Amino acid sequence: MKARTPLTNSSIAELLANEAEFATAPLNKTFRRASRRSFLWPEEATDILKDGRSLTDLPGVGPYLEKVIRGWIENPPKLSGLPPEIRRGFFTLSSAGELLARKPAWLRKPRGDLQMHTEWSDGTGSIAEMAEAAVERGYEFIAITDHSKGLKIAGGIDEAELRKQALEVELVNETLRSRGHTTTVLRSVELNLNPRGEGDMDESALAELDIVLGCFHSSLRRKEDQTERYLEALRNPSIQILGHPRGRIYNYRPGLTADWSRVFDLAASLDKAVEIDCYPDRQDLSQDLVLLARKAGCRISLGTDAHGPSQLAFLEFGLASAARAGISRDRILNFMNVQQLLEWVGSIRKNASAKRTGVHLTTS
Numbered sequence: 001m002k003a004r005t006p007l008t009n010s011s012i013a014e015l016l017a018n019e020a021e022f023a024t025a026p027l028n029k030t031f032r033r034a035s036r037r038s039f040l041w042p043e044e045a046t047d048i049l050k051d052g053r054s055l056t057d058l059p060g061v062g063p064y065l066e067k068v069i070r071g072w073i074e075n076p077p078k079l080s081g082l083p084p085e086i087r088r089g090f091f092t093l094s095s096a097g098e099l100l101a102r103k104p105a106w107l108r109k110p111r112g113d114l115q116m117h118t119e120w121s122d123g124t125g126s127i128a129e130m131a132e133a134a135v136e137r138g139y140e141f142i143a144i145t146d147h148s149k150g151l152k153i154a155g156g157i158d159e160a161e162l163r164k165q166a167l168e169v170e171l172v173n174e175t176l177r178s179r180g181h182t183t184t185v186l187r188s189v190e191l192n193l194n195p196r197g198e199g200d201m202d203e204s205a206l207a208e209l210d211i212v213l214g215c216f217h218s219s220l221r222r223k224e225d226q227t228e229r230y231l232e233a234l235r236n237p238s239i240q241i242l243g244h245p246r247g248r249i250y251n252y253r254p255g256l257t258a259d260w261s262r263v264f265d266l267a268a269s270l271d272k273a274v275e276i277d278c279y280p281d282r283q284d285l286s287q288d289l290v291l292l293a294r295k296a297g298c299r300i301s302l303g304t305d306a307h308g309p310s311q312l313a314f315l316e317f318g319l320a321s322a323a324r325a326g327i328s329r330d331r332i333l334n335f336m337n338v339q340q341l342l343e344w345v346g347s348i349r350k351n352a353s354a355k356r357t358g359v360h361l362t363t364s
Contacts, residue, residue, distance in 0.1 A: 005076075006046045006076070007046060007072060007076050008044060008046075008092070008094075008095065009038050009039075009041050009044055009045060009092040009095070010090070010092050010095060011079060012038055012045055012069055012072065012073075013035045013036075013038040013039065014035075014079065014087060015072055015079075016031045016032075016034045016035035016038065016069075017031070017032065017035040017083075017087055017251055019068075020032035020035060030064075030065070032251065034061065034065055035251065036250060036251070036280070036281050037059050037060035038058075038060075039091075039092050039093060039250075039280040039281065040059055040092075040093050040280060041058045041059065041092065041093060041094060042093055042094065042097075043058075043094055045058065045069060045073060046073050049070065049073055054066060055069055055070060085254050086248075086251055086252070086253070086254045087250060087251050088286075089283070089286045089287045089288065090250055090281075090283050091283060091317050091321065093280070093316065093317075096316045096317050096319070096320035097316060097320075099320045099323060099324060100316060100319060100320055100323065103323050106322075106323050106329075107316075107319065109329065109335055110139075110302070110315060110319065110334045110335060111140040111335060111336065111337060111338070112134070112139045112140055112141035112142055112143070112334055112338070112341075113134065113139065113142050113143070113302070113303060113304050113306070113312055113315060114142075114143045114145070114211070114213070114241065114275075114301050114302065114303045114333060114334065115143065115145045115190065115213055115243060115275065115277065115301075115303025115304060115306075116142060116144060116303070116304060116305070116306040116307075116311075116312070117144075117145065117147070117154075117190075117305070117306065117307050118130055118144060118146055120146040120155075120157055120161070120165055121146035121147040121151075121154055121155040121156060122146075122147065122154040122155045122307060123146070123307045123308060124307055124308040125307075125308045125309045127144055127168050127169060127172050127185060128172050128175070129309050130142060130144065130185075130309055130312075131172050131176060131183060131185050132309065133309035133310070133312045134185075134312065135176070135183050137312060139183055140183060140184065140337055140338050141183065141184045141185075141186055141341065142183070142184075142185055142186065142312075143186040143188040143210070143211055143213070143303075144169065144185060144186070144187065144188055145189055145190040145213050145243075145303070146165070146190065147190050147192065148162075148189050148190065148191050148192045148199070148200050148201050149192075149200055150192035150194075150200030150217075151192045151217050156192065156200075157189075158201075159201055159202055159205040162189060162201070162205055162209075163205070163208070165187070166187055166208070169185050169186075169187050172185050173185050184338050186210040186341075187208070187209045187210045188209055188210060188211045189206070189209060189213070190213050190214075190215050190243060191206065191212055191213065191214045191215070191238065192217055193214050193215060193216050193217075193233050193239075194218065195218065195226075195229050196229070196232055197214075197229060197230075197231075197232030197233035197234075197235065197236050198236065199214060199236060199238055199239070203237070203238050207238070207349070210342060210345065211240055211241070211342075211345050212238055212240055212241070213239065213240075213241045213243045213275070213301075213303070214236060214239035214241065214242055214243060215242075215243035215244055216233070216245075216256075220247040220255065220256060221253060222256060223257075224257075225259065226256045226257060226258045227258040227259045227262055227263060229256075230242070230245065230263040231262070231263065231266055234263070234266050234267055234270055234272055235266075235270075237349075237352035237353075237356070239272070240273060240344075240348045240349075241272065241274070241301045241333075242267065242272065242273070242274050242275060243275045243277060243301075243303065244275060244277035244284040244305070245263070245274055245275065245284065245285060245289070246284045246285065246289065247284065248282065248284050248286060249281055249282060250280075250281035250282075250283075251281075252281075255286075260289055260292050261292060261295075261296065264292055264293045264295075264296035264298050267293075267296070267298040267299070268296045268298035268299075270348070270351070271299065271344075271347065271348060271351070272298070272299065272348060273298065273299035273300060273301040273333055274293055274298055274300060274301070275300070275301045275302070275303055276290060276300060276302050276303075276318040276321050276322060277303055277305050277318075278302055278303060278304045278305065278314045278315050278316070278318035278319075279304065279305035279311075279314055280314060280317060282305060283317055283318075283321065285321070287321055287324065287325065290321050290322065290324075290327065293325075293327075294325050294326060294327050294331075297331070298331075299331050299332070299333060300322060300327055300331055300332045300333070301332070301333045301334065302315060302318040302332065302333070302334045303318075304318075
Protein backbone atom coordinates (compact mmCIF):
# COMPACT_ATOMS: atom_id res chain seq x y z
CA MET A 1 0.00 0.00 0.00
CA LYS A 2 1.28 3.45 -0.93
CA ALA A 3 2.28 5.50 2.12
CA ARG A 4 0.29 8.66 2.70
CA THR A 5 2.02 11.99 2.38
CA PRO A 6 3.06 13.39 5.79
CA LEU A 7 0.78 16.08 7.14
CA THR A 8 1.90 19.67 6.68
CA ASN A 9 0.99 22.47 9.06
CA SER A 10 -1.50 23.65 6.43
CA SER A 11 -3.21 20.26 6.53
CA ILE A 12 -3.24 20.29 10.31
CA ALA A 13 -4.81 23.76 10.27
CA GLU A 14 -7.61 22.41 8.08
CA LEU A 15 -8.14 19.37 10.32
CA LEU A 16 -8.35 21.64 13.36
CA ALA A 17 -10.87 23.89 11.60
CA ASN A 18 -12.97 20.84 10.67
CA GLU A 19 -12.94 19.63 14.27
CA ALA A 20 -14.14 23.07 15.39
CA GLU A 21 -17.23 22.73 13.20
CA PHE A 22 -18.40 19.59 15.00
CA ALA A 23 -17.07 20.06 18.54
CA THR A 24 -19.27 21.48 21.28
CA ALA A 25 -18.41 24.57 23.34
CA PRO A 26 -15.90 25.38 24.67
CA LEU A 27 -13.84 22.80 22.75
CA ASN A 28 -14.92 24.25 19.41
CA LYS A 29 -13.23 27.53 20.29
CA THR A 30 -10.07 25.66 21.26
CA PHE A 31 -9.88 23.99 17.85
CA ARG A 32 -10.75 27.19 15.96
CA ARG A 33 -8.11 29.21 17.80
CA ALA A 34 -5.50 26.48 17.30
CA SER A 35 -6.27 26.38 13.57
CA ARG A 36 -5.33 30.05 13.25
CA ARG A 37 -2.32 29.82 15.54
CA SER A 38 -0.89 26.97 13.50
CA PHE A 39 -0.06 29.54 10.80
CA LEU A 40 2.62 30.86 13.16
CA TRP A 41 4.27 27.57 14.02
CA PRO A 42 7.94 28.14 13.11
CA GLU A 43 8.50 24.46 12.27
CA GLU A 44 6.52 21.66 10.71
CA ALA A 45 4.83 19.63 13.44
CA THR A 46 5.92 16.39 11.78
CA ASP A 47 9.57 17.46 12.00
CA ILE A 48 9.22 18.20 15.70
CA LEU A 49 7.95 14.68 16.37
CA LYS A 50 10.72 13.20 14.23
CA ASP A 51 13.22 15.01 16.47
CA GLY A 52 11.65 13.43 19.53
CA ARG A 53 10.31 16.71 20.84
CA SER A 54 6.86 17.53 22.18
CA LEU A 55 4.31 19.46 20.14
CA THR A 56 3.63 21.52 23.25
CA ASP A 57 6.72 23.49 22.17
CA LEU A 58 4.46 25.07 19.52
CA PRO A 59 2.42 28.22 20.27
CA GLY A 60 -1.08 27.41 21.47
CA VAL A 61 -0.59 23.63 21.79
CA GLY A 62 -1.30 22.13 25.20
CA PRO A 63 -1.37 18.45 26.25
CA TYR A 64 -4.85 17.78 24.82
CA LEU A 65 -4.14 19.26 21.39
CA GLU A 66 -0.71 17.59 21.40
CA LYS A 67 -2.43 14.21 21.74
CA VAL A 68 -4.94 14.95 18.96
CA ILE A 69 -2.35 16.30 16.48
CA ARG A 70 0.10 13.51 17.26
CA GLY A 71 -2.64 11.00 16.44
CA TRP A 72 -3.24 12.66 13.07
CA ILE A 73 0.47 12.69 12.24
CA GLU A 74 0.97 9.05 13.21
CA ASN A 75 -2.15 7.94 11.32
CA PRO A 76 -2.93 10.66 8.76
CA PRO A 77 -6.65 10.97 8.04
CA LYS A 78 -7.72 11.28 4.43
CA LEU A 79 -8.34 14.89 3.44
CA SER A 80 -11.19 15.40 0.98
CA GLY A 81 -10.12 17.81 -1.74
CA LEU A 82 -9.46 21.52 -1.34
CA PRO A 83 -10.45 23.42 1.80
CA PRO A 84 -13.57 25.59 1.48
CA GLU A 85 -12.95 29.02 -0.02
CA ILE A 86 -13.05 30.68 3.40
CA ARG A 87 -9.90 28.73 4.37
CA ARG A 88 -8.21 28.34 0.98
CA GLY A 89 -4.84 29.65 -0.19
CA PHE A 90 -3.13 30.65 3.06
CA PHE A 91 0.59 30.27 3.72
CA THR A 92 1.81 28.99 7.07
CA LEU A 93 4.98 30.53 8.48
CA SER A 94 6.88 27.32 7.82
CA SER A 95 5.70 27.06 4.19
CA ALA A 96 6.47 30.75 3.57
CA GLY A 97 9.92 30.26 5.10
CA GLU A 98 10.57 27.20 2.96
CA LEU A 99 9.69 29.11 -0.22
CA LEU A 100 11.81 32.12 0.74
CA ALA A 101 14.76 29.87 1.63
CA ARG A 102 14.87 29.04 -2.08
CA LYS A 103 14.77 32.77 -2.93
CA PRO A 104 17.01 34.36 -0.27
CA ALA A 105 17.32 37.70 -2.07
CA TRP A 106 13.70 38.44 -1.18
CA LEU A 107 14.53 38.41 2.52
CA ARG A 108 17.66 40.57 2.13
CA LYS A 109 16.23 43.39 0.06
CA PRO A 110 12.92 44.80 1.44
CA ARG A 111 13.45 48.34 2.69
CA GLY A 112 10.28 48.87 4.69
CA ASP A 113 6.76 48.05 5.85
CA LEU A 114 3.74 50.05 4.72
CA GLN A 115 0.99 49.16 7.18
CA MET A 116 1.12 49.06 10.99
CA HIS A 117 -0.82 50.32 14.00
CA THR A 118 0.21 51.88 17.29
CA GLU A 119 -1.31 52.91 20.59
CA TRP A 120 -2.85 55.85 18.74
CA SER A 121 -5.57 53.49 17.48
CA ASP A 122 -5.75 49.74 18.18
CA GLY A 123 -2.06 48.77 18.35
CA THR A 124 -0.14 47.79 21.47
CA GLY A 125 3.19 49.51 20.75
CA SER A 126 4.25 53.13 20.60
CA ILE A 127 5.59 54.78 17.45
CA ALA A 128 9.07 54.64 19.00
CA GLU A 129 8.74 50.91 19.70
CA MET A 130 7.60 50.19 16.14
CA ALA A 131 10.50 52.28 14.84
CA GLU A 132 12.97 50.37 17.01
CA ALA A 133 11.66 47.09 15.60
CA ALA A 134 12.18 48.51 12.10
CA VAL A 135 15.76 49.49 12.96
CA GLU A 136 16.43 45.94 14.15
CA ARG A 137 15.18 44.63 10.80
CA GLY A 138 17.42 47.06 8.89
CA TYR A 139 14.53 48.97 7.33
CA GLU A 140 14.86 52.32 5.65
CA PHE A 141 11.25 53.29 6.33
CA ILE A 142 7.96 52.34 7.98
CA ALA A 143 4.53 53.90 7.54
CA ILE A 144 2.39 54.44 10.64
CA THR A 145 -1.15 53.74 9.46
CA ASP A 146 -3.42 54.08 12.45
CA HIS A 147 -7.13 53.89 11.72
CA SER A 148 -9.08 57.00 10.77
CA LYS A 149 -11.99 58.42 12.73
CA GLY A 150 -14.83 56.51 11.07
CA LEU A 151 -13.65 53.20 12.49
CA LYS A 152 -14.47 53.89 16.13
CA ILE A 153 -14.33 50.22 17.10
CA ALA A 154 -10.60 50.30 16.30
CA GLY A 155 -9.94 53.61 18.07
CA GLY A 156 -9.84 55.64 14.87
CA ILE A 157 -8.23 59.08 15.13
CA ASP A 158 -9.54 62.38 13.74
CA GLU A 159 -7.76 65.19 11.90
CA ALA A 160 -6.65 66.97 15.07
CA GLU A 161 -5.19 63.78 16.53
CA LEU A 162 -3.49 63.02 13.23
CA ARG A 163 -1.72 66.38 13.34
CA LYS A 164 -0.81 65.82 16.98
CA GLN A 165 0.62 62.44 16.02
CA ALA A 166 2.85 64.25 13.52
CA LEU A 167 4.72 65.86 16.41
CA GLU A 168 5.48 62.45 17.88
CA VAL A 169 6.61 61.11 14.50
CA GLU A 170 8.93 64.10 14.12
CA LEU A 171 10.37 63.52 17.60
CA VAL A 172 10.95 59.81 16.90
CA ASN A 173 12.69 60.64 13.62
CA GLU A 174 14.92 63.18 15.34
CA THR A 175 15.82 60.61 17.99
CA LEU A 176 16.63 58.01 15.34
CA ARG A 177 18.90 60.43 13.48
CA SER A 178 20.65 61.48 16.70
CA ARG A 179 21.48 57.82 17.32
CA GLY A 180 22.87 57.42 13.81
CA HIS A 181 20.01 55.35 12.42
CA THR A 182 18.79 55.82 8.84
CA THR A 183 15.24 54.51 9.40
CA THR A 184 12.52 57.08 8.67
CA VAL A 185 9.02 56.95 10.12
CA LEU A 186 6.51 58.07 7.49
CA ARG A 187 3.23 59.75 8.35
CA SER A 188 0.26 57.81 7.01
CA VAL A 189 -3.23 56.61 7.94
CA GLU A 190 -5.48 53.67 7.17
CA LEU A 191 -8.28 55.73 5.67
CA ASN A 192 -11.70 54.20 6.22
CA LEU A 193 -13.55 54.03 2.88
CA ASN A 194 -17.32 53.78 2.54
CA PRO A 195 -18.87 51.57 -0.17
CA ARG A 196 -18.73 54.54 -2.57
CA GLY A 197 -14.96 54.73 -2.19
CA GLU A 198 -15.10 57.96 -0.18
CA GLY A 199 -12.80 58.57 2.78
CA ASP A 200 -13.80 59.85 6.22
CA MET A 201 -11.17 62.58 6.65
CA ASP A 202 -10.60 66.02 5.17
CA GLU A 203 -8.51 65.96 2.02
CA SER A 204 -6.38 68.80 3.38
CA ALA A 205 -5.33 66.65 6.35
CA LEU A 206 -4.55 63.71 4.08
CA ALA A 207 -2.44 65.91 1.80
CA GLU A 208 -0.09 66.56 4.73
CA LEU A 209 0.76 62.85 5.01
CA ASP A 210 3.63 61.09 3.30
CA ILE A 211 1.43 58.30 1.94
CA VAL A 212 -2.21 57.21 2.33
CA LEU A 213 -3.63 53.69 2.54
CA GLY A 214 -7.37 53.34 1.84
CA CYS A 215 -9.38 50.33 3.08
CA PHE A 216 -12.95 49.10 3.21
CA HIS A 217 -14.23 48.07 6.65
CA SER A 218 -18.00 47.91 6.11
CA SER A 219 -20.43 45.90 3.98
CA LEU A 220 -17.83 43.17 3.54
CA ARG A 221 -20.27 40.25 3.31
CA ARG A 222 -22.17 41.36 0.23
CA LYS A 223 -22.60 38.59 -2.32
CA GLU A 224 -23.20 40.73 -5.38
CA ASP A 225 -20.40 42.04 -7.60
CA GLN A 226 -18.51 44.95 -6.02
CA THR A 227 -16.41 46.07 -8.98
CA GLU A 228 -17.72 49.65 -8.98
CA ARG A 229 -16.84 50.05 -5.31
CA TYR A 230 -13.21 49.27 -6.07
CA LEU A 231 -13.06 51.46 -9.16
CA GLU A 232 -14.39 54.43 -7.20
CA ALA A 233 -11.89 53.79 -4.39
CA LEU A 234 -9.00 53.79 -6.84
CA ARG A 235 -10.28 57.03 -8.36
CA ASN A 236 -10.25 58.67 -4.91
CA PRO A 237 -7.49 61.28 -5.34
CA SER A 238 -6.40 61.07 -1.68
CA ILE A 239 -5.18 57.47 -1.65
CA GLN A 240 -2.15 55.83 -3.24
CA ILE A 241 -2.59 52.27 -1.90
CA LEU A 242 -5.75 50.14 -1.81
CA GLY A 243 -5.36 48.04 1.33
CA HIS A 244 -6.49 44.45 2.04
CA PRO A 245 -8.76 44.71 -1.02
CA ARG A 246 -10.80 41.53 -0.85
CA GLY A 247 -11.56 41.87 2.86
CA ARG A 248 -11.14 38.17 3.57
CA ILE A 249 -10.32 36.71 7.00
CA TYR A 250 -9.42 33.06 7.51
CA ASN A 251 -12.41 30.93 8.55
CA TYR A 252 -14.47 34.05 9.25
CA ARG A 253 -15.21 35.90 6.03
CA PRO A 254 -14.50 34.95 2.40
CA GLY A 255 -14.39 38.55 1.23
CA LEU A 256 -15.93 40.42 -1.67
CA THR A 257 -16.17 39.52 -5.34
CA ALA A 258 -15.40 41.77 -8.28
CA ASP A 259 -14.17 41.81 -11.84
CA TRP A 260 -10.62 41.89 -10.54
CA SER A 261 -9.06 42.28 -13.97
CA ARG A 262 -10.89 45.60 -14.37
CA VAL A 263 -9.86 46.65 -10.87
CA PHE A 264 -6.19 45.88 -11.41
CA ASP A 265 -6.18 47.39 -14.89
CA LEU A 266 -7.43 50.67 -13.44
CA ALA A 267 -4.86 50.54 -10.65
CA ALA A 268 -2.15 50.06 -13.27
CA SER A 269 -3.42 52.91 -15.44
CA LEU A 270 -3.46 55.25 -12.41
CA ASP A 271 -0.10 53.87 -11.24
CA LYS A 272 -1.62 53.15 -7.82
CA ALA A 273 -0.72 50.14 -5.68
CA VAL A 274 -2.80 47.28 -4.34
CA GLU A 275 -1.75 45.71 -1.07
CA ILE A 276 -0.84 42.26 0.07
CA ASP A 277 -1.82 42.50 3.73
CA CYS A 278 0.65 40.13 5.38
CA TYR A 279 -1.29 39.51 8.59
CA PRO A 280 -1.45 35.70 8.89
CA ASP A 281 -5.23 35.32 8.83
CA ARG A 282 -5.71 37.96 6.12
CA GLN A 283 -3.04 37.34 3.45
CA ASP A 284 -5.07 39.61 1.20
CA LEU A 285 -4.59 39.90 -1.76
CA SER A 286 -5.00 36.14 -1.97
CA GLN A 287 -2.62 34.23 -4.19
CA ASP A 288 -5.01 33.98 -7.16
CA LEU A 289 -5.48 37.75 -7.11
CA VAL A 290 -1.75 38.41 -6.81
CA LEU A 291 -1.36 36.52 -10.08
CA LEU A 292 -4.01 38.69 -11.73
CA ALA A 293 -2.37 41.83 -10.37
CA ARG A 294 0.94 40.73 -11.87
CA LYS A 295 -0.74 40.17 -15.23
CA ALA A 296 -2.22 43.68 -15.10
CA GLY A 297 1.19 45.13 -14.23
CA CYS A 298 0.01 47.19 -11.26
CA ARG A 299 2.18 48.08 -8.30
CA ILE A 300 2.14 46.01 -5.12
CA SER A 301 2.48 47.19 -1.54
CA LEU A 302 3.35 44.90 1.36
CA GLY A 303 2.04 45.77 4.81
CA THR A 304 2.21 43.56 7.88
CA ASP A 305 -0.85 45.18 9.49
CA ALA A 306 1.26 44.79 12.64
CA HIS A 307 -0.39 45.72 15.93
CA GLY A 308 2.81 45.30 17.94
CA PRO A 309 6.59 45.36 17.30
CA SER A 310 7.04 41.58 17.02
CA GLN A 311 4.49 41.41 14.21
CA LEU A 312 6.77 43.16 11.73
CA ALA A 313 8.00 39.60 11.13
CA PHE A 314 4.73 38.92 9.29
CA LEU A 315 6.25 40.48 6.16
CA GLU A 316 7.41 36.98 5.19
CA PHE A 317 3.84 35.99 4.32
CA GLY A 318 3.57 38.78 1.76
CA LEU A 319 7.07 38.25 0.42
CA ALA A 320 6.32 34.57 -0.14
CA SER A 321 3.08 35.38 -1.94
CA ALA A 322 4.75 37.91 -4.23
CA ALA A 323 7.69 35.61 -4.89
CA ARG A 324 5.46 32.65 -5.74
CA ALA A 325 3.41 34.78 -8.13
CA GLY A 326 6.56 35.99 -9.86
CA ILE A 327 5.99 39.69 -9.14
CA SER A 328 8.97 41.72 -10.27
CA ARG A 329 10.53 43.46 -7.29
CA ASP A 330 10.66 46.75 -9.18
CA ARG A 331 6.84 46.74 -9.02
CA ILE A 332 6.80 46.39 -5.21
CA LEU A 333 6.86 49.60 -3.19
CA ASN A 334 8.79 47.97 -0.34
CA PHE A 335 11.84 47.54 -2.56
CA MET A 336 12.06 51.27 -3.29
CA ASN A 337 14.26 53.53 -1.21
CA VAL A 338 12.45 56.23 0.74
CA GLN A 339 13.21 58.96 -1.81
CA GLN A 340 11.82 56.85 -4.65
CA LEU A 341 8.73 56.05 -2.61
CA LEU A 342 8.00 59.69 -1.84
CA GLU A 343 8.61 60.70 -5.46
CA TRP A 344 6.08 58.07 -6.54
CA VAL A 345 3.51 59.45 -4.09
CA GLY A 346 4.22 62.91 -5.44
CA SER A 347 3.60 61.75 -9.00
CA ILE A 348 0.25 60.20 -8.01
CA ARG A 349 -0.83 63.42 -6.33
CA LYS A 350 0.36 65.53 -9.26
CA ASN A 351 -1.66 63.45 -11.70
CA ALA A 352 -4.73 63.58 -9.47
CA SER A 353 -4.44 67.36 -9.31
CA ALA A 354 -3.97 67.60 -13.06
CA LYS A 355 -7.12 65.57 -13.71
CA ARG A 356 -9.10 67.97 -11.57
CA THR A 357 -7.88 70.87 -13.68
CA GLY A 358 -8.17 69.04 -16.98
CA VAL A 359 -4.42 68.76 -17.63
CA HIS A 360 -3.19 65.36 -18.86
CA LEU A 361 -0.01 63.93 -17.40
CA THR A 362 1.53 60.53 -18.06
CA THR A 363 2.44 58.15 -15.24
CA SER A 364 5.84 56.61 -14.77
